[in-house]
Amino acid sequence: MRQIITAKLKLITSPEQFEALGHTQLAYRDALNAVSQYAFEQSKTSSVTRLHKGMYAELRARYHLPSQLACSVERQVAATYKGLWTKLKKNAEHRRAKITKKRFKGLDQPPHYSSPTVQYTYERDYTFQRESRVSVSTLNGRISLPYQGYDKHIALIRQGARIGDAKLWYDQARKTFYLLVSLSIEVPEPRADHLQEVVGVDVGIRYLAVTSTSTGKASFHPGKRVRHQANHYARLRKRLQQKGTRGAKRRLRRIEQRERRLKLHANHTLAKQIVEQHPHTLLGLEDLTHIRERTRRRKRKRKKNGKGYEPVSVKARKANRVYSQWSFAQLHTLISYKAALAGSLAIKVDANDTSKACPMCGHTAKENRPRKGLLFVCQQCHYCLHADLVGARNITMRALLVRQDWNRTGCLSIIPDASDREAKAARLRRYAELRWSPEVTNKPPVRDLR
Incomplete structure (x- = not known):
């Protein structure tokens, strides 16, 4: 390879x-x-x-x-x-x-x-x-x-x-x-028996990445500093655009390059840490294609007279700006190529409901994340955990299922096929059967078929 x-x-x-x-x-x-x-x-x-x-x-x-x-x-x-x-x-x-x-x-x-x-x-x-x-x-x-x-x-x-x-x-x-x-x-071609561990990586904005091994060991990588700097540059960029002078435009170009280097350095450091902490590992990543279109806030309130729409609120505009500056694709690319050089392998799994599905009982609902916060509370079994860690564990179980199919068939799909809706629906049904156990080992996850 x-x-x-x-x-x-x-x-x-x-x-x-x-x-x-x-x-x-x-x-x-x-x-x-x-x-x-x-x-x-x-x-x-x-x-x-x-x-x-x-x-x-x-x-x-x-x-x-x-x-x-x-x-x-x-x-x-x-x-x-x-x-x-x-x-x-x-x-x-x-x-x-x-x-x-x-x-x-x-x-x-x-x-x-x-x-x-x-x-x-x-x-x-x-x-x-x-x-x-x-x-x-x-x-x-x-x-x-x-x-x-x-x-x-x-x-x-x-x-x-x-x-x-x-x-x-x-x-x-x-x-x-x-x-x-x-x-x-x-680089050597990776084999299933050479990858000793399976790790799920959940990427986000409040936490740039949260990882979970198949044995439950977790690590958190906060993104508060990067998010704070991005907000500072956004406010500065707004003031300079309103000013509109030649000096303001020159400074706009400088801060644009500075912000890009800041994010690239943060993603490089994070990817290196993840790969070095988990050598010879099958790393599971979410397939976040078109995530911005799915998470963009488009709802607008109707005016009292029933004609037209009110503009998007300040809070919604800020949320859209934060999502547009999210460099998850760059982080995924860095993790993938660094993993290949280190003898590991990065694959992608379906991202559907990774932060809404309970890993213990399988109950999936929006209400499992009250007010879309960082606390996950299952409405059925009352399982409580950090929401990003729940997403990382769900990704880990899906990556274990991919490795199980790899061992059985000898074929590995690095990226799930999203064009075939029937095949994707079948994969989601298999994911719904997965259950997390505190005694989970490096073996494939057990399905609850009751």
């Missing part, structure tokens, strides 16, 4: 090389916007062939891009439009299913590229040389640059790891160019 990682290499440049890389980035960004405008005028096409026939000559003559960089521009714009068309089709399905009333506006105008990041193709736009040097393509030809980086990543490059595309990225704060190289490395 192959795992993709990114090596961040710092480029050591002279003043002339620094200027050459800067001109290349700006020309590449301008070319992206030109091709994006052309694709928009051509019925918002996502065809690489059509873009190549219409824009290749102009990219070479007007922006002086090398041939491979010109082709990379066309492929990148085509991929952007293809992604927007996919989102438009999903939005149409959600509107028909009345999941959302909001219309997707991503194709109302051509996408604008503001980041001057350049996409390089290995052995065409850049190659590695001896003595820790790399040759990269610019508007005026190739230049050879020394680089520095993480020792393990440099060792992988020298030992013959499969090298993919790279991005030329400029760190404005440090005034330094970096080359972000994609590396594909071989």
